[in-house]
Amino acid sequence: MISIKNIRSVLKNNRMTSKRIFTVTLSLTLMVFVFTMSPIPALNLVSAAALTNVLVTPASNIVNESANYNFFFKTSTTATINKIEISFPSSFDLSGIRFVERNNIGSGTLSVAGSTLTYTLTTAESVPAGITIKLELGRIIATVEGSFTVSIKTLNSQGGTIDGPTTSGPFVIKSITSSDIADNSIQGIDVSPAFMKTITLQDDATGHAHGWDPNGAQLSFNIVGVSDIISGVSTTVVAQDNIPNRLCEIDLVHPEGFSIVCNQALLDASALTFTVINAPVTPCCSPAISTISSTNENNISPSNMADTSSSASSSISSSPFDSLLIDK
Numbered sequence: 001m002i003s004i005k006n007i008r009s010v011l012k013n014n015r016m017t018s019k020r021i022f023t024v025t026l027s028l029t030l031m032v033f034v035f036t037m038s039p040i041p042a043l044n045l046v047s048a049a050a051l052t053n054v055l056v057t058p059a060s061n062i063v064n065e066s067a068n069y070n071f072f073f074k075t076s077t078t079a080t081i082n083k084i085e086i087s088f089p090s091s092f093d094l095s096g097i098r099f100v101e102r103n104n105i106g107s108g109t110l111s112v113a114g115s116t117l118t119y120t121l122t123t124a125e126s127v128p129a130g131i132t133i134k135l136e137l138g139r140i141i142a143t144v145e146g147s148f149t150v151s152i153k154t155l156n157s158q159g160g161t162i163d164g165p166t167t168s169g170p171f172v173i174k175s176i177t178s179s180d181i182a183d184n185s186i187q188g189i190d191v192s193p194a195f196m197k198t199i200t201l202q203d204d205a206t207g208h209a210h211g212w213d214p215n216g217a218q219l220s221f222n223i224v225g226v227s228d229i230i231s232g233v234s235t236t237v238v239a240q241d242n243i244p245n246r247l248c249e250i251d252l253v254h255p256e257g258f259s260i261v262c263n264q265a266l267l268d269a270s271a272l273t274f275t276v277i278n279a280p281v282t283p284c285c286s287p288a289i290s291t292i293s294s295t296n297e298n299n300i301s302p303s304n305m306a307d308t309s310s311s312a313s314s315s316i317s318s319s320p321f322d323s324l325l326i327d328k
Helices: 004-037 205-209
Strands: 052-058 066-074 079-087 098-103 108-113 116-127 132-142 146-148 151-155 161-167 171-173 196-201 220-223 235-238 248-254 257-262 272-277
Touching: 052 132, 052 161, 052 171, 079 132, 079 161, 098 108, 116 132, 220 272, 235 248
Parallel strands: none
Antiparallel strands: 052 066, 066 132, 079 116, 079 151, 098 132, 108 116, 146 171, 151 161, 196 272, 220 257, 235 272, 248 257
16 A cells, blocks of 8 residues: 555655756756857957068158158968058058069059058968068158058958058158258268369379479479369369469369469479369250269379389378268
8 A cells, every 4th residue: 555655755756856857958958059059269269460570661761752662571370371461651642552572472463442552462372480571662652751650461361360460660751851951961971982082192203103293493284194084074173272372273174184384383392182073064055964974983093103102192082972862
């Protein structure tokens, strides 16, 4: 015979079993829901690496001047690159952009959207990490002065970012001001010796070989063998400060030399200093400009040299100029 007590015990056990079954079923249902509705994308959310050694070098840093710009950067991720994006400040004019050169990256095309320049490879290219890429682009114009940076990033064929965007080091754009060309700012070392050169001949064996031999009686001299003097081009001026109370003038300029006439005889051991100017020649009434200039940077040519081993003559380059450049 089943007692009331046994019936109660069975019902209690059934309720506990049902509760356990419900709990397990609910847990399994929640697990399935989590795995189906939130499938692991969070594990794929990895930030793009930064490019390194990002550098911009404009060929000219003068405002409103069209110039070539070199862009350098090193990859941080081994990946297949499809595009390189360079974002400029809004003050840069990119409308005339031109491709010039590339290193360590394939050929491609340029496009501009606002202040962002995009270099799209003709064929996406696998590039290892640690590779330095260079792009040289022309006709970029900075329209305002200041210190600027650009940001660069690489993208894959799906438009996803590989490395970057990374900000470059700063570069400066400036105007030419009065201080750049102020009085006394251009000195002798700033002018090419092919344009202007000052030469001194001493009263010694070398000077004699070139026609300079003052003896206290002679009034005229024929200077020869000066390779910087070009007939029909050169202007030659004799310095007077080293010939006190004497007036000497150039009478005739001829190839590699000139004739000099003085109003009084020059004393023995006097030095002769003269400056040769080889400016471009513009014929009268013609727009044509001659660009003839001396290519020999020796002051005195070796021709007609009598004895140079013990010479005391010196060629003083008061204008030994390599280039006429304004510091930008």
